[in-house]
Amino acid sequence: MMTTMMMKVDYSKSRRKHFGNPHIRLPSSSSSSSSQNTMVAEKTDMQEVVDLSAMSLETLPISSNFNLAIIRVLDISNNNLQVIPESLAARLLNMVALDVHSNQLKTLPNSIGCMSKLKSLNVSGNHLQSLPKTIENCRALEDLNANFNQLTTLPDTIGFELINLKKLSVNSNKLIFLPTSTGHLTNLRHLDVRLNRLRSLPDDLESLINLEILNVSQNFQYLETLPYSVGLLISLVELDVSYNKIAALPESIGCLKKIRKLSVEGNPMVSPPPEVVEKGVQAIKEYMSEKMSGANEIFPKKRSWIGKLKKYGTFNGIRSTPEREGFLMPSYRTIDGFASSPRHISMFSPRRLFSPKRDFTR
Known part of the structure; x- marks a missing residue:
């Protein structure tokens, strides 16, 4: 009819x-x-x-x-x-x-x-x-x-093209990994990838400068580690890594100045230990920060770039310039706009800014 x-x-x-x-x-x-x-x-x-x-x-x-x-x-x-x-x-x-x-x-x-x-x-x-x-x-x-x-995959170059994306929700799928270009979604504020089969996250997440909420929970036996760059998410307020197979959080977690909610239950957590986890997010931050500082004292000649970030105040809003280290501009000029471009932002990431001078060519 x-x-x-x-x-x-x-x-x-x-x-x-x-x-x-x-x-x-x-x-x-x-x-x-x-x-x-x-x-x-x-x-x-x-x-x-x-x-x-x-x-x-x-x-x-x-x-x-x-x-x-x-x-x-x-x-x-x-x-x-x-x-x-x-x-x-x-x-x-x-x-x-x-x-x-x-x-x-x-x-x-x-x-x-x-x-x-x-x-x-x-x-x-x-x-x-x-x-x-x-x-x-x-x-x-x-x-x-x-x-x-x-979903088993996302388009490889999604992060290079969808530059205005603020919220990406792909929970309850069959994703094994996220494309490396995800790290270029500089306007992203909310990333929800829980209930998938993720083995890992992209290494270079530090360019997600506006990310406030990251949920990678319930990937169960698949997700065992988090990349160090998670600690460079300067706008992160909520991080949920519960119900995975993570034994140790990266020490960089101690650098998350804005974090208010950190969920780690359901993991075989060793670092930080359960007695620290029970005290809440602030205790976890302090523990990881102290552990990072301790590692720098043990290996003073091989301080990580994370340690340098702390030393030079990158995570408390101060952008002081280290003497004779890092990326030196030949002359002072504004780089506003250029540095925030998704195409060039990796040039100004903390990972690169505090790398030895030999990593750069004149």
Whole structure:
């Protein structure tokens, strides 16, 4: 039985521009429900919101002559969709938010890369094994939610392209590792990779200067260590590494000045010992800091670059310049903007700034 869908436009707010015919008839496809379905669109000054959620749809009932470029927010979640047509995604040129969570999708269309204005993408609760490489063309993307899928990998260069990404949620997948380019997501504030199969994290995380929340919990028997660079996440407020196989935290944890919540339960923790862990985050920081300082005293000629960071006050906001060490500029000049560029930020990472002079060529 064929049903008729109606788009309703809400003109309840003042100073709205007239938007054609408020009732637009769209041909529908067959669905499990024989009752009349309604497609609701709320018109605002600058966007068209189309809601097709929870309608038991198996295909999208959108006419070929319907102007999809007017849609900026589309919710097609909680349906039975197995595919999003390439031709459909290619016409959603002004899309800002797309929600397709809780469907039966195994792939996303490659034409998703045409959505150059997309800021929020929710594809959680599907059967995705990978994300299309073309998603890297969605450079305006700020929030990517791919939880509860079957992802085994992320695009290799995702960190070089999605430079505006602020939140990346890929929990409850089958990820074994994160691409090394993840360390270039300089605007990232929230990274959730719990409930995966992670063996390790990328070594160079220090460029994630805005990261506030990092959750790598519940990778169970797979995750055994954390990289030293975790201690260089200068904006980190919450770190959850619970229920892994981590025996020792990196000593650099003592340098996390802003950390307020540190969850380590469910690990075979030896360093710090259980009696320190029980006292809370401040006790853990002090223990790791003292351990790091002790290591520097034992090996004074081989002080780690972490030790130098502490000595020169890098973690308390002071940017003093060590004499005759590190990276010396030939003359004073501003590097604002240049240093914050994702392309060059690794040049100014603490790891490089405090390396011996021989590591640099003139």
